[in-house]
Amino acid sequence: MSLLSAVPAGLLLPESFLLSDWFSTLATFVAINTVIYVILGVIKIVPLPQRPGHKGRSRRSETRSIYPDGSL
Template sequence: MIAPTGFLLPETILQTEWFSILATFVAINTVIYVVLGVIKIFPKVKLQRRGGANRRSETRSIHPDAPV
């Protein structure tokens, strides 16, 4: 039993300009998806600011007398 090895194109097609543009697009697209995949592996980095911008001036708890 012979296993198929793939589809081979003639050398004249591989040296055309449109095939070169297509190969470049596929290469750039592959690099972008690899970078996005690697970025998703790492945890998110959150920058903490030292101001009161992220803090509420009043508590919004169901217990209004709770410390802020």
């Protein structure tokens, strides 16, 4: 016996409510929105690949210190 046949369809809401067109549209919108936020979260977690020949942000050609004769 599968889990879907053991749980009645209209446990919290009537089955006619769950099968209505606007409810399926809302469920589709929520699903697409969830996928978009998961993708944005993964992009934020994964580090950006380094380009070859790129020195990075911490290297400057000249000092920007208040002591202009200091080391780079």
